[in-house]
Amino acid sequence: MTALLSRWRTLVWVAPAVALLVVFVYYPIVDNVRLSFFSWSAFEPTPVFVGIENYRVAFDDPVFWRALFNNTAYAVVSLVFQVGFSLVLAAVLEEFVHQRLRGILRTIYFIPATISITVAGILFSFLYNPQFGLVNRLLTAVGLESWNHAWLGEKSTAIWSIIAMSQWQSIGYTAVLFVVAIQRIPREYYEAVRVDGAGPVRTFFTITVPMVREMTTLLVILTVSGAFLVFNEVMVMTAGGPDNSSHVLNTWLYRNAFFEDDMGYAATIATVIFVITFIVAVVQLAVARRRRIEW
Amino acid sequence: MPTQLLRRGVIAAAAAALLALTGCSGAKDGGSAPAPKLTVTGEKSGTLSIVTKFADPKYAPYFVSVAKAYEAANPKVKIDLQQVGDQPYKDKIRVLSAANKLPDIYFSWAGDFANKFVRAGLAADLTSVMGPDTEWGKTFTPASLKAFQYDGKNYGIPINLDGKYLAYNKTAFTKAGITSPPATFEDLLSACGKLKSAGYTPIALGNQFGWPAIHYITQLNAYDVPAEQLAKDYDPASGAFTDPGYITALQQFKTLADTCSNPSANGLSHEAAQANLVSGKAAMQYIESLEFQVLTAKGGAPKELADNWSFMRLPASASAPGDTKALTGAPDGFMVNAKSKQTALAVDFLKFFSNQQNASKIVKDLGWLSPVTGSVSNENAFPQLVDTLKDMGQASQFAIWLDTVTHAEVASAYLSGVEGMLNGDRSPQQVMQGVQQAAAKAKKQAG
Numbered sequence: 030m031t032a033l034l035s036r037w038r039t040l041v042w043v044a045p046a047v048a049l050l051v052v053f054v055y056y057p058i059v060d061n062v063r064l065s066f067f068s069w070s071a072f073e074p075t076p077v078f079v080g081i082e083n084y085r086v087a088f089d090d091p092v093f094w095r096a097l098f099n100n101t102a103y104a105v106v107s108l109v110f111q112v113g114f115s116l117v118l119a120a121v122l123e124e125f126v127h128q129r130l131r132g133i134l135r136t137i138y139f140i141p142a143t144i145s146i147t148v149a150g151i152l153f154s155f156l157y158n159p160q161f162g163l164v165n166r167l168l169t170a171v172g173l174e175s176w177n178h179a180w181l182g183e184k185s186t187a188i189w190s191i192i193a194m195s196q197w198q199s200i201g202y203t204a205v206l207f208v209v210a211i212q213r214i215p216r217e218y219y220e221a222v223r224v225d226g227a228g229p230v231r232t233f234f235t236i237t238v239p240m241v242r243e244m245t246t247l248l249v250i251l252t253v254s255g256a257f258l259v260f261n262e263v264m265v266m267t268a269g270g271p272d273n274s275s276h277v278l279n280t281w282l283y284r285n286a287f288f289e290d291d292m293g294y295a296a297t298i299a300t301v302i303f304v305i306t307f308i309v310a311v312v313q314l315a316v317a318r319r320r321r322i323e324w
Numbered sequence: 325m326p327t328q329l330l331r332r333g334v335i336a337a338a339a340a341a342l343l344a345l346t347g348c349s350g351a352k353d354g355g356s357a358p359a360p361k362l363t364v365t366g367e368k369s370g371t372l373s374i375v376t377k378f379a380d381p382k383y384a385p386y387f388v389s390v391a392k393a394y395e396a397a398n399p400k401v402k403i404d405l406q407q408v409g410d411q412p413y414k415d416k417i418r419v420l421s422a423a424n425k426l427p428d429i430y431f432s433w434a435g436d437f438a439n440k441f442v443r444a445g446l447a448a449d450l451t452s453v454m455g456p457d458t459e460w461g462k463t464f465t466p467a468s469l470k471a472f473q474y475d476g477k478n479y480g481i482p483i484n485l486d487g488k489y490l491a492y493n494k495t496a497f498t499k500a501g502i503t504s505p506p507a508t509f510e511d512l513l514s515a516c517g518k519l520k521s522a523g524y525t526p527i528a529l530g531n532q533f534g535w536p537a538i539h540y541i542t543q544l545n546a547y548d549v550p551a552e553q554l555a556k557d558y559d560p561a562s563g564a565f566t567d568p569g570y571i572t573a574l575q576q577f578k579t580l581a582d583t584c585s586n587p588s589a590n591g592l593s594h595e596a597a598q599a600n601l602v603s604g605k606a607a608m609q610y611i612e613s614l615e616f617q618v619l620t621a622k623g624g625a626p627k628e629l630a631d632n633w634s635f636m637r638l639p640a641s642a643s644a645p646g647d648t649k650a651l652t653g654a655p656d657g658f659m660v661n662a663k664s665k666q667t668a669l670a671v672d673f674l675k676f677f678s679n680q681q682n683a684s685k686i687v688k689d690l691g692w693l694s695p696v697t698g699s700v701s702n703e704n705a706f707p708q709l710v711d712t713l714k715d716m717g718q719a720s721q722f723a724i725w726l727d728t729v730t731h732a733e734v735a736s737a738y739l740s741g742v743e744g745m746l747n748g749d750r751s752p753q754q755v756m757q758g759v760q761q762a763a764a765k766a767k768k769q770a771g
Contacts, residue, residue: 068769071422072444158596159588182532182591184749268533271590272744287415289732290440292422 058303064296071290083297093298096276099188103195103277104256110196111203111252112245118200119207120237124229135208138201146198150265153194157181157266181267187275191262203248210244211237246317253313254306278302360448360660360667369400370666372673373427375420376405376658377413382617386689394676401669421446428664429673434471434654434722435729436560438480441659447479448660448667454478460675468655468695471722481674482655484686485693487613487716488539489635495628496524496607505636509576512639516584519607528606529585530597531746534739537577537589538726539652540610540638541742544573546650546723547640554646560731563763565756569645574745574752576641581746584608590746604628610638612653613712617691620706635708637715651719654728655695731769737762 069076157180286295472480549569683699741755
């Protein structure tokens with residue numbers, strides 16, 4: 030009797046959150062997969078069932094593959110900078126920077142993360158302006174005029190310029206998180222390793238990196254799924270152009286849904302995004318479970 | 325463990341139930357709705373919802389003031405006016421259509437953009453109150469009424485007139501030794517050479533979101549493709565785009581961009597390029613007459629430019645086979661939601677909106693051209709605007725913007741294709757291949 034009552038009590042406490050999740054997360058996901066099998070526009074009275082035709086179209090669509098490539102590039106670069114470089118930055122902040130400077134520097138690095146993505150996007154659009162933008166002016170000033178580009182206007186540089194802006198914005202955020210993780214490491218380890226005669230680099234790789242691996246796992250999941258969910262930066266800076274070269278999956282989805290009125294195809298792209306981020310998260314969590322830290 | 329299983333079971337069951345439910349729902353009510361009432365009987369009362377794309381602080385106050393004036397004249401009426409920006413409007417209106425929550429009055433561009441609403445049964449047929457033979461209809465210029473006709477019926481009221489012109493700096497022309505505006509396309513190219521020698525960027529071009537180049541292509545298509553063929557191709561049900569004139573148009577634009585414009589046009593926004601025109605570094609820019617206000621003293625232009633500019637049409641090539649009197653442009657308009665319960669009140673508001681007083685006010689406050697005949701005069705409009713109206717009167721027809729006149733897939737293929745062509749990544753033939761593929765897809769969808 031008490032066991033049954035306690036089970037029901039658990040259910041009651043959990044039910045509201047579960048209800049919210051079901052209505053706002055699970056149901057849309059399931060319905061989205063269903064919609065991807067239809068051809069449907071905002072202006073058509075009824076959706077038309079087309080089976081896996083939308084997926085076949087996606088397979089043959091060069092912009093879809095370009096968008097997937099752009100998302101992957103985003104993920105790889107973000108991992109290198111927002112996880113790799115950021116960890117180094119956090120370690121330097123904690124080990125080599127004077128106590129008083131630490132707080133100020135942390136704040137300075139963190140400020141870009143507090144700026145709205147849209148504002149940052151517009152700001153960088155000015156920086157990248159081919160005629161009066163600071164990037165080109167700076168390159169000319171140091172004699173590198175041949176490196177001047179229309180950063181957001183050329184196929185080869187557009188997506189990379191956007192990725193660069195994103196790194197500027199998020200490195201401080203991940204660095205601060207790593208700082209928190211590093212501060213949890215007991216000082217004894219560092220003292221012990223110093224006694225053993227290890228230099229700073231050795232210390233970093235043998236003590237710091239392994240001891241923050243839970244935070245690293247979390248940030249890898251966040252960074253990679255964030256890279257596949259990116260939308261604002263691209264929309265504000267290039268809207269996917271020029272010539273569809275800087276589209277990411279989300280902006281291509283948006284374009285198909287709200288400009289080309291092909292909601293079914295947009296649902297297909299959304300399903301693909303879901304599958305990718307789901308797989309990434311599952312793989313990450315499976316790997317992480319095997320490597321918990323025991324303090 | 326059992327609790328976990330139980331929880332998972334509940335979630336799975338809920339999801340399955342919802343899935344089954346959604347399979348059942350989705351059947352929209354068929355059956356034709358009765359024809360909407362278009363004349364108000366009795367006292368005017370109720371709430372009217374309006375969504376426009378004029379959130380820009382240059383334009384928004386005008387619409388707010390008209391709504392307030394109507395409310396003051398009809399105390400029992402409340403107007404719920406929502407204004408969003410140009411780009412967000414395109415998605416907002418689609419979301420509202422899909423959710424069946426269209427407002428009573430909504431903004432629309434002319435062309436297939438408006439026709440989509442008509443085909444979906446979302447636009448009220450206003451022919452009985454505003455057809456060319458009715459009292460209200462006669463207050464509009466015939467060309468503006470035509471832009472919102474579909475299958476011979478009127479579905480939208482035009483609220484402004486907009487044409488695309490090459491605005492030019494007269495001082496720059498004089499300095500470069502150009503005595504009269506170039507009459508043919510070839511003359512324009514040689515004029516660009518002269519302007520370059522005089523130290524100006526001949527034509528400022530900022531193509532960041534693709535539509536500025538598309539406006540050029542709209543005009544060149546109208547010049548280089550015979551009018552009948554053009555109309556057939558722009559109709560989604562019969563579009564083929566195989567006429568060689570389309571390639572000529574693209575080649576002409578590429579030549580123009582290479583000879584006359586600044587490099588890196590794809591990386592510059594239209595507004596940033598306009599700054600070059602306003603500051604006197606560029607001699608011309610292809611802009612809409614709605615933007616002319618920016619070049620006047622009232623709009624903030626420096627004195628050197630404000631008193632010294634004029635405009636001309638983009639000249640056609642000497643041997644162009646198309647309609648050389650067509651003018652790129654279109655009216656913008658408002659349409660009435662066919663499924664609204666306030667269609668009569670909506671029509672009444674639109675009549676108020678387009679009366680002489682408000683039409684003159686739009687000319688004075690916003691520097692727009694109103695499609696209401698007789699609303700533009702030297703008292704409320706700057707001289708170039710009066711000349712614009714005269715020039716529009718001589719146009720044989722409006723060549724509606726390529727990105728709204730035809731199916732969205734074709735528009736998209738043109739937008740990205742021309743961007744690629746500007747960068748040198750695509751040839752005109754490749755662009756047209758993409759357009760032809762998109763047209764075939766659109767035909768399948770329409771058929």
